[in-house]
Amino acid sequence: MKKYTVIKNPFIVPTTDGKIIKEHFGNATTGDSNISIAHMTAPPGWKEPFQTPEFNEFTFIIKGKKQFIIDNEIVVLKAGESIKIEKNTRVQYSNPFENPCEYIAICTPAFSLDQVNREADL
Template identity: 35%
Template sequence: MPKLISAPAVVAAAGTRPKRIEEFAGRVNSGHADVSVARMTSPSGWQEPGQRPEFEEITVVLRGMLRVEHDGGALDVQAGQAVVTAPGEWVRYSTPGADGAEYVAV
């Protein structure tokens, strides 16, 4: 039987400015250990520390621009675009644009 997730859980975020993370599926909201689906809303000027996630991550930008720095440079991912990062790859996300960004991370 399908299970309705009626609302996301708001999760604390790392970074230089407040960022909103709304987890729909994952450890916090649904008990899923192997997948996470979250909507992020990041203000202009937000930046998180660099990281090497142990999992593949797919990020779809809904509004604004998300900058993804990596060992080979940087990608500016615009609304309507997506980016896929590999497990163990060094990345740092930021939203330097004037309007910040809204995106979904899986």
């Protein structure tokens, strides 16, 4: 039995907002509920509703910029910067900028729709 796992074809999460989500490890790809690792690209003008996830989320920006509203504070990260947002923190993710934002997101435990707690309105 091998003590490693190689992902060559990540799970492409279906979206309706233009965001590209390629999950390499996590519930959808490997069935792992402890961690999810996804490579994402958010188009210009993209945003999600506010949410209060039941997991920690780490984000590393590869290209572009990404805006976070965390407990009413606006934080903008650019390429080479990262952030950890503690679970049970109200946050909104967006890309109000002119260029796409490419980034890696890591969630512990793994991302799941039933634990993201998205609010209904943008």
